[in-house]
Amino acid sequence: METTEYILKVKDIHKSYGNVEVLKGVSFNVKKGETKCFIGPSGTGKSTLLRCINQLTVPDQGQIWLHDEEVTHAGPRINYFRQRIGMVFQNFYLFDHLTAVRNVEIALIKVLRMNPKEAREKAMYELNQVGMADWADHYPAELSGGQAQRVSIARALAMDPDVILFDEPTSALDPELTREVIEVMRNLASLGMTMLVVTHEMGFACSAANEILFMENGRVIEQGSPSDLLNNPQFERCKAFIGQYHGFHE
Amino acid sequence: MSTESIILDWLPYLSEGIAVTLGLVACSLGIGLIMGLPMALGQIYGSRPVQIIVGTYVWFFRGLPVLVLLFLFYFGIFPGIGLGGIPAFIVGGTVLGLRGAAYQSQIFRGAIQSISEGQMTAARSLGMSRFTAIKSIILPQAMRIALPGWSNEYPEMLTESSVCYAIGVAELLTRSSQIVSQTYITLPIYIVCALIFILLNYIGMKGLTILEKKLKIPGFGGGGEGAL
Ligand SMILES: Nc1ncnc2c1ncn2[C@@H]1O[C@H](COP(=O)(O)OP(=O)(O)OP(=O)(O)O)[C@@H](O)[C@H]1O
Ligand SMILES: [Mg+2]
Numbered sequence: 001m002e003t004t005e006y007i008l009k010v011k012d013i014h015k016s017y018g019n020v021e022v023l024k025g026v027s028f029n030v031k032k033g034e035t036k037c038f039i040g041p042s043g044t045g046k047s048t049l050l051r052c053i054n055q056l057t058v059p060d061q062g063q064i065w066l067h068d069e070e071v072t073h074a075g076p077r078i079n080y081f082r083q084r085i086g087m088v089f090q091n092f093y094l095f096d097h098l099t100a101v102r103n104v105e106i107a108l109i110k111v112l113r114m115n116p117k118e119a120r121e122k123a124m125y126e127l128n129q130v131g132m133a134d135w136a137d138h139y140p141a142e143l144s145g146g147q148a149q150r151v152s153i154a155r156a157l158a159m160d161p162d163v164i165l166f167d168e169p170t171s172a173l174d175p176e177l178t179r180e181v182i183e184v185m186r187n188l189a190s191l192g193m194t195m196l197v198v199t200h201e202m203g204f205a206c207s208a209a210n211e212i213l214f215m216e217n218g219r220v221i222e223q224g225s226p227s228d229l230l231n232n233p234q235f236e237r238c239k240a241f242i243g244q245y246h247g248f249h250e
Numbered sequence: 251m252s253t254e255s256i257i258l259d260w261l262p263y264l265s266e267g268i269a270v271t272l273g274l275v276a277c278s279l280g281i282g283l284i285m286g287l288p289m290a291l292g293q294i295y296g297s298r299p300v301q302i303i304v305g306t307y308v309w310f311f312r313g314l315p316v317l318v319l320l321f322l323f324y325f326g327i328f329p330g331i332g333l334g335g336i337p338a339f340i341v342g343g344t345v346l347g348l349r350g351a352a353y354q355s356q357i358f359r360g361a362i363q364s365i366s367e368g369q370m371t372a373a374r375s376l377g378m379s380r381f382t383a384i385k386s387i388i389l390p391q392a393m394r395i396a397l398p399g400w401s402n403e404y405p406e407m408l409t410e411s412s413v414c415y416a417i418g419v420a421e422l423l424t425r426s427s428q429i430v431s432q433t434y435i436t437l438p439i440y441i442v443c444a445l446i447f448i449l450l451n452y453i454g455m456k457g458l459t460i461l462e463k464k465l466k467i468p469g470f471g472g473g474g475e476g477a478l
Binding site: 054056076079080081082083086087089091093094095096097106107110111139140141142152155156159 | 368369371372373374375376377378379382386387390391394467468469470
């Protein structure tokens, strides 16, 4: 059965703001356990694409399928799909009035209707996974950026999602803090989490991604495996971009 | 009889006015909270007609002097709906409450709008409904931010409650002036009246400060340093 092979299908997504078409038909399929990295210049529509996948932004055209269910046009059932599609934001967006552990457990209680004791255990387990168990009782304002981002990853993980979307998870962080977050993500990838990652971290993309998609002007214009990126002329534009962005990179 | 002993004789009568004054304050803060919060939510998240209704309400109750509102309700609206004989206290409490709701809704509105978009985005991305997100994420934060501003309504309402003198509610000022006309002791009586107001103000603000401290969370205003 060809269709069940993919857990997420993105088909011909278009989105305009006013007269500007930000996404001009993006399609790709994601297998279970796969990590895909999206790179590309600012304003290319990477964030918009991720937000279309969980319908935080409603695309003008095109379809998203999770397993064999359509996410687009889901109506109120979108809340169900969002439980299944986790998201991690550049600026963390932790709930400022809740401690780390409350941040992780609140959706378990309010959305999944888990009982508080079970939710607490699950939340502590996830915090432990990202190395933040010792900080469970701290408020977001008391955490470093790297710590906050790890808590927000735990928050997404706690829902046991089918896939997690990462929108530049390390762009707001110093190199030092970037490393600790990348470490957590690398670990997740190796544990078989399905991830879509918008990032400028080429080190992560080359080592953890199954596929790299280079976007420009609302389209995926180059895509392939990390080794293609290194060895293959198909990634010409992408390489030029990386060169500009990082200076030279291996 | 000395002035002191006359005042002491009247003190019980005057003190009963404390309960009345606090009753008026409770009406204005209580009705203000119960009506003001839904009004703020309606103004932000509601449909266009809801927004217009709330906006008009706020405009009306903030646009008229309290005294004018009191007279309108006491001589016009209450008798007009067949409640002419109702105690002045009820009229006073209602007017202060309705007016309080108009002011407080704007305090809550400002607080809710000050919560960054990302909080709602994150909540929705976890599968929370809009309703759950507002209830569990937005409001707990907004109420903490609103608390200092809301606390300022207390001295405001406490002092404002004395306008109910004009329709004869037996609160502190009304009673003081009654005592003055009975005893012909003027200034000392009003000084006692003033002292009681100051005391009530002090105690209330102390209580609210304690509440703010209790609810204080790192990174939020409302407990002293860095109040928003
Ligand atoms: N809500 C919105 N309203 C109007 N325009 C928007 C909105 N969101 C994004 N845009 C515009 O759409 C374009 C694509 O934005 P998007 O954030 O998806 O780009 P990006 O690839 O994520 O860029 P960056 O690397 O800077 O994050 C930009 O020109 C942006 O200004
Ligand atoms: Mg972006």
